[in-house]
Amino acid sequence: MAKVVVLGAGVAGHTCASFLKKKLGKHHEVVVVSPNSYYQWIPSNIWVGVGQMTIDQVRFKLQKVYDRWGIVFKQARAISIHPEGNAETGRGYVTIEYTDEQYAGQTEIVDYDYLVNATGPKLNFDATEGLGPDKNSLSVCTYSHAAHAWEHLQESIRKMQNGQKQRFLIGTGHAMATCQGAAFEYILNVAYEISKLGLSKMAEITWISNEYELGDFGMAGAFIKRGGYITPTKVFTESLLAEYGVKWIRRAGIYKVEPGVVHYESLNGEMKTQEFDFSMLIPSFTGVGLTAFDKSGADITDKMFLPNKFMKVDANYTAKPFEEWTASDWPTIYQTPMYENIYAAGIAFAPPHPISKPHTSPNGRQIFPTPPRTGMPSGVIGKIVALNIAEQIKGGHKEHHHKASMARMGAACIVSGGFGSFDGLGASMTVFPIVPDWEKYPDWGRDMTYSVGEAGLAGHWLKFILHYLFFHKAKGYPFWYLIPE
């Protein structure tokens, strides 16, 4: 009997655990360790942030699903990895600390045959002075943050209805933040709701981003077929913002947020400020801060993780300039180079380098987005890691038959721009691959036959249906495994 431990129950971890149990059955043990008792479908947090969904529509209790599947669930956070065991045992283990009410603070050792690190990101609000829902800005990164943002949005709406103008500032809250897509979706939804209430003239809405050009989204932008032309996503994105009456500030590295004002440095080195009454700013991400120790107890954290605390996998981490980046730098099986029974899935794996071109201001501040690893790639990675581990356990071999490089996988992104069966809007974009491959596709960096960029009701319907499809899949309802990631 083999034991697989999955750290994290987000998109990557939950997908991985579900496929592991499906493939391994009752004869092997799958353990999930997650500090949160709920699964949350993060893309729908945007709708919580504008009051179109409640918290309970975007989350469900993990324990009930795992009991049905026969997965052991421990509501705890992982603290350290001991891949070689210790002086008493040669078996790898992790130490965890419980976060549930009953056992809060208690630690436990959980041994494993295979370990999957799918711990996701730490929302690093502290990297920007004054940033975050506990300080001077809002967030939609978790369902509770989104609900908090909705409370503040209602307050701003009330003020506008009473004749008081409001300034909205939405975007990235750090010079190297990623997840522009979520912030972009939120600003479109906020603008839509304000317009629906007839309050557009009372609102000044501004997008602020660390992107060199709008539409970069941390993936170096893209080209899409649209209106008989091949156009950059810059045009698509700016067009949507202009249509919604949104102004924008780009190439901005926010370094401080005070009540009602952000301080940022522009890429040309100017120090500027932007005032606001309502601001939703995405923080930078780091790994969750797992530590690692060898058999003797020596700290090997810096060998298993990069300084940004994401775990090293089978990528090429050799430092090289933007012009020399290649598709083959990106990992395919997500196995750590030091230990063949440890994998990192989803946001927890360390990308070999950014996708967007790095830019630095004259003062030395790096201002560009770090790579996104959102729902679809995280789910796909979680699945292939599970399939490879399950095949190794059942087949008694060490081969990897399933591969999924971000330089060989596409992404479909639907940005909601309003909620309503007949007056909503979804901006749909697809790219293939996520990481541009200029060797294989010398004209546009990607395969244009897979390119989509359009706005309309169809995208909104699709996004709405996907919300329920992904919940069906995550809850393990009949034929869940047929729904793609």
Add this chain to the structure above:
Amino acid sequence: MGNYKIKAYYDEAYPPVPDSTTLFWRKFVPWQIIRFFILNFKMIRIVAGGHS
């Protein structure tokens, strides 16, 4: 002084914005149903290509 805003020489003035015909087609349900199936097909193709 005229009570108007000159819509030129600032960022928001440069990107294309949809005209009334484009806005109509975006919300014309029969057309959007067709686009819905086309979008589904294209996205499934993308998803299928992500696994090897």
